[in-house]
Amino acid sequence: MTAQIIDGKAFAASIREKVAGHVARLREDHGLKPGLAVVLVGEDPASQVYVRSKGKMTLEVAMASFEHRLPAETSEADLLALVETLNGDPEVHGILVQLPLPPHLNSDLVINAIDPAKDVDGFHISNVGLLGTGQKAMVPCTPLGCLMMLRAQLGSLSGLEAVVVGRSNIVGKPMAMLLLGDSCTVTMAHSRTRDLADVVRRADIVVVAVGRTEMVRGDWIKAGATVIDVGMNRVPGEGGKTRLVGDVDFESASARAGAITPVPGGVGPMTIACLLANTVTACCRANGIAEPEGLTV
Numbered sequence: 277m278t279a280q281i282i283d284g285k286a287f288a289a290s291i292r293e294k295v296a297g298h299v300a301r302l303r304e305d306h307g308l309k310p311g312l313a314v315v316l317v318g319e320d321p322a323s324q325v326y327v328r329s330k331g332k333m334t335l336e337v338a339m340a341s342f343e344h345r346l347p348a349e350t351s352e353a354d355l356l357a358l359v360e361t362l363n364g365d366p367e368v369h370g371i372l373v374q375l376p377l378p379p380h381l382n383s384d385l386v387i388n389a390i391d392p393a394k395d396v397d398g399f400h401i402s403n404v405g406l407l408g409t410g411q412k413a414m415v416p417c418t419p420l421g422c423l424m425m426l427r428a429q430l431g432s433l434s435g436l437e438a439v440v441v442g443r444s445n446i447v448g449k450p451m452a453m454l455l456l457g458d459s460c461t462v463t464m465a466h467s468r469t470r471d472l473a474d475v476v477r478r479a480d481i482v483v484v485a486v487g488r489t490e491m492v493r494g495d496w497i498k499a500g501a502t503v504i505d506v507g508m509n510r511v512p513g514e515g516g517k518t519r520l521v522g523d524v525d526f527e528s529a530s531a532r533a534g535a536i537t538p539v540p541g542g543v544g545p546m547t548i549a550c551l552l553a554n555t556v557t558a559c560c561r562a563n564g565i566a567e568p569e570g571l572t573v
């Protein structure tokens with residue numbers, strides 16, 4: 277079998293188009309402009325690229341973009357003060373503090389200082405608890421994007437065997453909650469899982485977010501399974517350049533899977549599209565406006 281390639285780039289473009297429509301409606305009908313504030317502490321080059329691309333796409337859908345770049349040696353008190361200012365700013369509907377933070381800053385403390393209603397990453401303990409109990413939450417962007425692609429690919433996920441490889445707070449754990457919410461039988465696997473290949477072989481749906489280059493091989497994949505690769509690993513490429521590869525060995529896995537996301541062009545663009553979608557959702561909720569269908573779960 278040769279897998280269908282799930283075009284995350286095109287899917288993300290269609291979501292951004294919907295978002296742009298809702299932004300226009302919020303302006304015309306309510307005089308509102310959704311605003312996203314992104315806070316970057318330090319000068320990690322990969323983070324800078326990502327923040328720039330978010331800012332560009334925010335402006336493309338006609339939302340307001342507020343970028344705050346702080347030096348790596350920023351104190352926790354100063355960062356918390358900025359978060360407080362953004363919490364109180366009526367033009368800011370979404371706040372994203374880029375992770376990882378420099379080691380002297382306590383990211384749990386900083387994330388939990390964000391107003392949960394503006395927490396478009398869905399990382400605040402209050403949103404984690406709401407998601408875990410099936411209540412209306414802000415849903416983390418990467419798992420939300422993965423769920424949207426799975427639903428589009430498979431229709432109902434009810435009763436399917438899903439294996440999530442990776443147990444991070446930003447992808448693995450919320451992904452498992454979302455799959456449970458869609459009535460999958462969910463297994464959470466990770467680096468200590470015994471016989472990982474055999475566990476993955478059970479899966480109708482495999483979501484991999486471990487940060488290990490091409491760890492999941494084709495012979496781990498059940499024939500016809502749907503494979504979502506969240507990995508983003510930079511490896512040496514041709515001519516001294518680098519290239520981006522996932523946590524799944526794409527070539528061998530696509531020979532067995534029914535459908536698979538590529539890297540790049542899969543999960544990454546969906547993450548940014550869902551960030552914009554969450555900002556629109558947050559803006560509607562903050563203003564008591566019915567939130568658009570299909571932008572969140």
Ligand SMILES: Nc1nc(=O)c2c([nH]1)NC[C@@H]1CN(c3ccc(C(=O)N[C@@H](CCC(=O)O)C(=O)O)cc3)C=[N+]21
Nearest residue numbers: 326372373374375376397540541542543544545547548
């Ligand atoms: N608070 C917080 N929230 C985040 O959502 C967050 C974060 N911190 N820290 C960093 C990671 C990384 N991340 C990416 C999202 C999209 C692409 C993306 O669009 N990638 C393109 C290609 C990019 C390239 O070619 O370099 C793709 O996969 O096709 C990349 C990286 C969000 N993150």
